[in-house]
Amino acid sequence: MDGFSTAWNILTTTPAVFAAIGGVAWGIIGGALPGISPSIALALLLPFTYGMDPITAIVLLGATYVGAEYGGSIPAILINTPGTNAAAATVVDGYYMHREGRGGEALGISLQSGVVGGMIGLIFLIAFTEPLSRVALSFNFPAYFALGILGLSVIVSLSNGSLVKGLMAATFGLMIATIGTDPLSGVSRFTFGEAELLTGIEYVIVMVGVFAMSELMMTANTPDWGKTDQTQTRIKLPTFRKWRKLWRAQGIGSGVGIFEGVMPGAGGSIAAFMSYNEAKRWSSEPEKFGKGSEEGIAAPEAANNAVACTALVPVLSFGIPGSNSAAILMGGMLIHGLQPGPMLFQKEPEFVYGLFGGLAVANISQLFLGILMMTPALWLVNRPKPFLMAAIFGLVFSGIYSIHNSTYDLYLVLLFGLMGYLMRVFAFPFLPLVLGLVLGYLVEANYRRSLELTSGDHRIFWETPIALGLLITAALFVTGSALRDILAARKAAKRVAEGPAPE
Amino acid sequence: MRLSLGQITGRGLMAATLAFGLSTAAQAQEYPHDTVTLVTHSSAGGGTDVFLREMVGFLGKAMGTTFVVENVTGGSGSNAMAKLAQSPADGSIFYGTTPTYINTSLLSELEYDFTDLEGVANVFMDPQIVFVKSDSPFQNLTELVEAAKADPAAVLFGVTTPGSLDRQVMEQFKSLTGITSPVITHDGGGELLISVLNGTVSVAIGEVQELSAQIEAGEIRLLATYTEERLPNFPDVPTAREAGIDLVVTKFRGLAGPRGLPQDIKDLWAAGIDRVLADPEFKAWYEAQSLVPTPMNAADYEVFLNKFAEDQKAFLIQYGIMSQ
Numbered sequence: 001m002d003g004f005s006t007a008w009n010i011l012t013t014t015p016a017v018f019a020a021i022g023g024v025a026w027g028i029i030g031g032a033l034p035g036i037s038p039s040i041a042l043a044l045l046l047p048f049t050y051g052m053d054p055i056t057a058i059v060l061l062g063a064t065y066v067g068a069e070y071g072g073s074i075p076a077i078l079i080n081t082p083g084t085n086a087a088a089a090t091v092v093d094g095y096y097m098h099r100e101g102r103g104g105e106a107l108g109i110s111l112q113s114g115v116v117g118g119m120i121g122l123i124f125l126i127a128f129t130e131p132l133s134r135v136a137l138s139f140n141f142p143a144y145f146a147l148g149i150l151g152l153s154v155i156v157s158l159s160n161g162s163l164v165k166g167l168m169a170a171t172f173g174l175m176i177a178t179i180g181t182d183p184l185s186g187v188s189r190f191t192f193g194e195a196e197l198l199t200g201i202e203y204v205i206v207m208v209g210v211f212a213m214s215e216l217m218m219t220a221n222t223p224d225w226g227k228t229d230q231t232q233t234r235i236k237l238p239t240f241r242k243w244r245k246l247w248r249a250q251g252i253g254s255g256v257g258i259f260e261g262v263m264p265g266a267g268g269s270i271a272a273f274m275s276y277n278e279a280k281r282w283s284s285e286p287e288k289f290g291k292g293s294e295e296g297i298a299a300p301e302a303a304n305n306a307v308a309c310t311a312l313v314p315v316l317s318f319g320i321p322g323s324n325s326a327a328i329l330m331g332g333m334l335i336h337g338l339q340p341g342p343m344l345f346q347k348e349p350e351f352v353y354g355l356f357g358g359l360a361v362a363n364i365s366q367l368f369l370g371i372l373m374m375t376p377a378l379w380l381v382n383r384p385k386p387f388l389m390a391a392i393f394g395l396v397f398s399g400i401y402s403i404h405n406s407t408y409d410l411y412l413v414l415l416f417g418l419m420g421y422l423m424r425v426f427a428f429p430f431l432p433l434v435l436g437l438v439l440g441y442l443v444e445a446n447y448r449r450s451l452e453l454t455s456g457d458h459r460i461f462w463e464t465p466i467a468l469g470l471l472i473t474a475a476l477f478v479t480g481s482a483l484r485d486i487l488a489a490r491k492a493a494k495r496v497a498e499g500p501a502p503e
Numbered sequence: 504m505r506l507s508l509g510q511i512t513g514r515g516l517m518a519a520t521l522a523f524g525l526s527t528a529a530q531a532q533e534y535p536h537d538t539v540t541l542v543t544h545s546s547a548g549g550g551t552d553v554f555l556r557e558m559v560g561f562l563g564k565a566m567g568t569t570f571v572v573e574n575v576t577g578g579s580g581s582n583a584m585a586k587l588a589q590s591p592a593d594g595s596i597f598y599g600t601t602p603t604y605i606n607t608s609l610l611s612e613l614e615y616d617f618t619d620l621e622g623v624a625n626v627f628m629d630p631q632i633v634f635v636k637s638d639s640p641f642q643n644l645t646e647l648v649e650a651a652k653a654d655p656a657a658v659l660f661g662v663t664t665p666g667s668l669d670r671q672v673m674e675q676f677k678s679l680t681g682i683t684s685p686v687i688t689h690d691g692g693g694e695l696l697i698s699v700l701n702g703t704v705s706v707a708i709g710e711v712q713e714l715s716a717q718i719e720a721g722e723i724r725l726l727a728t729y730t731e732e733r734l735p736n737f738p739d740v741p742t743a744r745e746a747g748i749d750l751v752v753t754k755f756r757g758l759a760g761p762r763g764l765p766q767d768i769k770d771l772w773a774a775g776i777d778r779v780l781a782d783p784e785f786k787a788w789y790e791a792q793s794l795v796p797t798p799m800n801a802a803d804y805e806v807f808l809n810k811f812a813e814d815q816k817a818f819l820i821q822y823g824i825m826s827q
Contacts, residue, residue: 043574046547050556137701184688186610186665186824193612195581264693318700319716320693328547335553341716404577445690452685453703455656 003126006350007357010055016354019052019060020361025369027067028074032377034081034208035399038068038308039324046332054336055351059358061332062312065325066362069268069308070114070370073301077106078381079392081212085203086268086304088434089276091211093289093296100292104378108237109294110301111370113250117302118363120254121261121309126356132262132310133317139263141449142460146470147263148443151270151435153474154277156481157289158431163485166432169423173436174443176201183445184452196408203269205400205409206416206437210430212396213417216389218424235374242294249279249295250302257306264314264322268307269438272300273431277477309359315340316352534568534771536595541572541758542587543599544580550712551599554756558626561785565778566771580604581613588615592761594768597623600757602668605812609819617812621764622804624772625757626780627794631672631729632740634714635706636699637721644727644746647706648680655683661695661704662688669708671818672729672752679748699723710754711736711793736793753811755797757804769801 011017023045030041042064049057072084077094090110097106124132139147152170159166179190180200191197238246253275260271279299280289289296311322312329319341321327333340338348345352381388400413423430454460462468541559545551552574559570575583580603590596598604598620608616633644641647651658660677662670665688673686687704689695692713698704700722711734717723725740729752733742743750758772779785780796789796799807819825 043547137697140698140701140703181610182665183690184665185822186667186670186688186819188610191611195578195607195611195613198579198581198607198611264697265690314693318693318696319713320696331547331549331553335556339716339719342720342722343716404582405575406577406582449687452687453659455685 003349003353003356006353007360010350010354011357011361014053014056014354016056016059016358017361019056020063020358021365021369023060023063024067024362024366025373027064027069028071028366028369028373030064031068031071031087032074032083033399034075034083034212034396035204035402037084037204037324037403038065038072039328040403041068042325042328042332046328046335049332050335054333054338055354055358057336058329058332058338058351058355059362061329062355062359063362065308065311065329066118066305066359067366067369068325069304070111070118070301070366072304073110073114073297074107074374074377077103077110077297078377079212079388080215081392081396082207084268084304085207085438086272086300086307088207088269088431089272089300090297092431093291093293096290096292097294097297102292103381104234104236105238105294106297107235107374107378109246109297111235111367111374112238112243113246113253113298113301114305114370115363115367116250117254117257118305118309118366119360120302121258121306122356122359122363124258124306125309125312125359129313129317132258132313135259136262136264136314136318136322138466140464141446141453142464142467143470144263144265145443145446145450146461146464146467146474147270148439148446150470150474150477151274151439152443153477154273155432155435156478157277157280158273158435159429162427162429165426165428169428169430170432170436173206173433173438174440176206176437177440178444183441184448194408196404196406200441201412202403202409203434203437204403205412207434208396208400209413209416210420210423210433212392213413214420214424216393217417217421219385219389234378235371237371238294246294246298248282249275249298252278252282253299253302254306256299257303258310260303261307261310261322262313264320265442267311267323268304269434270442271303271307273435273438275299275303305363312355316344317342319344534566535593535768536568538569538571539594540596541570541599542575542583542596543572544576544583544603545574545599546576547574551601551756554627555599557788558779558785561779561782562775565782566775579607581607581611581615584608584613584617584620585615587759587761588619590761592763592765594760594764594771597758597760600625600755600759600808602754602811602815604759605808605815606667606819609812609816610825617759617808619762620759621762621801622799622808623758623760623764623769623801624776625755625797625799625804625807626776627756627789628730628797629710629712629754629756630734630793630795631669631708631752631754632711632714632734632737633706633708633726633729633743634699634718634723635726636702637724639705639724641706641726643741644743644748647726648682648748651680651682651684656685658682658684658706659704660684660686661698661707662686663692663695663709664688664690665824668752668754671815672708672750674818674822675750676743676748679750696723730795734793734795735790753807755807755811756794757799759808764801773798773800 030036072087073090075081075083076087076090077098080095082088082091094106155166155170182189256275257271276299279295280286283295311326314320314322315326315330321330330340400409450460541555543551543555555572562570575586587598605617635641660673662673695707699707727743729743729750776798
């Protein structure tokens with residue numbers, strides 16, 4: 001209760017409340033612009049916080065992070081482009097719903113799920129920072145490797161039909177992940193002497209290329225593309241009755257998000273994919289996933305907002321940032337002379353409670369700001385197609401350019417656009433590609449590090465209990481899905497043999 | 504809060520030095536530019552960014568001109584180097600140096616590399632420290648070396664990234680002592696710290712600023728420093744030399760500019776850095792960070808940087824990180 005009154009005092013006596021609201025608004029814009037990731041939205045803001053009071057500054061940055069994780073879902077739903085890495089899983093069902101004319105509902109679900117996930121994540125951050133930090137500590141190399149493998153097992157459910165094509169796409173993603181500096185030896189791999197490739201290819205460049213650029217190319221190909229879209233989209237929050245259908249997916253998303261946020265190096269994209277997979281498994285209508293499932297939006301959106309809160313656990317308890325965005329937030333603390341880490345709670349309790357209070361305000365105000373800011377976004381996508389496509393092209397190029405102020409990245413985005421176009425033509429699924437890309441480094445680096453620990457002895461993977469448990473779970477997922485597919489195929493074959501299916 | 508207080512006192516000091524410094528200003532040569540840009544490859548909030556932004560407030564009053572910090576990120580310093588190499592060599596733009604820009608130059612085929620820049624002044628050395636978890640059985644480097652010799656696989660060494668200076672230092676440590684223990688690389692200082700705290704690696708190298716929270720909380724313990732002398736903040740921690748291992752690490756922080764800078768600009772910087780380092784308020788900041796002031800003028804710094812690059816190249820070739 002003491003903490004609560006401290007937080008209340010800080011929120012009512014400093015500009016922290018305004019910082020929280022302003023941060024969310026800026027975060028939503030930043031997240032919604034493809035190419036401006038949450039970490040870039042934070043980095044752009046950081047220089048403006050140097051002169052502020054520390055609590056106001058950190059609340060502003062924290063609120064931006066919260067808003068940006070939500071904002072990424074807006075272009076995912078409306079223009080088939082994830083605004084952030086973590087919104088990649090939202091694209092599938094979100095854009096499907098939008099094309100069916102249910103885009104407003106999809107936006108409402110993602111907004112409400114983001115708020116639910118964010119609040120649950122925040123409650124866990126406030127109440128369980130200490131025990132959650134022990135979870136982070138108990139993860140060593142073999143455990144991270146097994147986590148990556150568990151993530152890759154999700155390919156089976158993301159492949160939508162052709163598992164072979166899904167595996168090929170995932171392998172391609174894994175191959176892209178090997179570009180850059182070798183995680184162990186430091187040798188440059190597949191960089192062709194280009195310094196731009198030394199640190200690897202940013203995920204967002206691949207995703208924007210594959211999703212957005214290829215969509216633009218497809219649209220330019222359609223004969224009737226000059227026509228205006230007649231369906232006018234309006235945001236529609238889920239009713240209480242609908243919420244009852246969604247709470248399970250949101251719960252799964254929040255749970256996965258809390259877990260992934262705590263661990264440095266895991267992050268929002270993996271949380272979004274894993275929660276999508278889990279929501280599908282536990283859903284009463286798994287067949288709807290990939291075809292405009294509401295739960296398929298609720299789970300990843302709850303997950304990435306939960307991550308934004310619990311990613312602060314390692315920052316506050318060890319002084320170790322769990323994500324790029326958390327790293328910039330931590331940089332902000334250091335600039336203000338606050339040393340994140342084990343002593344922070346004792347030395348600067350006002351700061352910690354002020355931050356918690358600010359994040360609560362940010363999460364709640366997100367609901368209202370989301371509705372407010374959706375209106376112009378919807379107006380934009382309701383413009384005639386040629387204008388919209390030109391605007392998306394400009395938006396994507398300026399967003400990608402802003403990452404490193406480099407024209408090199410623009411060529412990369414075009415290259416991946418071409419790749420996405422070919423993938424569309426040959427009906428390859430995108431999500432396994434993204435998953436392979438996001439998990440490739442995690443799996444490879446931690447596999448090799450694990451073997452360095454034991455001088456090449458593979459027993460380390462089953463002698464580490466967490467790793468063993470995760471690997472068994474992954475094996476069960478894959479065999480379970482395979483069995484189900486085989487049974488379904490047999491049933492279908494039987495029906496075909498018996499005659500035409502009753503329609 | 505602290506920052507704003509600092510700014511207020513900073514303004515007071517500036518007023519005082521203005522009044523007091525009129526006579527010295529008459530002697531000192533006027534800086535030929537109103538605004539000087541300091542470019543860093545570090546993103547906003549990163550180590551070099553924080554250092555430069557902290558320093559420019561004091562530099563401004565020491566050199567009588569305005570400084571701005573610009574983040575030119577991407578390409579591990581190559582974008583920043585390209586910008587510098589194409590800028591006029593007139594003292595209006597400088598680059599915040601760290602070992603990174605030399606490493607990047609060596610590891611890739613750049614259009615503009617570190618040889619297109621020239622050293623202007625060094626400011627600090629970051630002391631590298633050897634640390635273990637607080638309940639580690641090792642009390643000093645000698646015990647660690649003995650245990651590693653008895654069973655190399657049981658004493659695992661942790662470093663941040665594969666091409667980093669600390670990896671190089673660990674390998675040098677191994678060759679100086681004849682140890683064969685594996686060196687495990689991480690994705691950065693944070694991951695390395697977790698590996699030490701959860702016992703995955705036995706010992707690691709790091710920097711005081713990154714570890715101060717854990718040192719203060721008693722979670723980790725320092726075994727040695729790779730410095731010439733003991734650090735004033737940690738008088739009980741011996742240097743590696745005291746343990747009979749001749750290893751001193753030079754992780755520098757300074758400034759470089761486009762090649763061909765006029766000598767008078769270089770002289771102004773040499774004097775300016777001396778004045779900044781003597782500023783009591785700046786001193787309080789850098790002493791708290793355990794940064795070791797190591798001023799070098801342009802001529803000395805250029806020699807130092809070239810020597811560093813040679814050593815670095817030899818190391819990268821020896822460990823197969825680069826060919827030729």
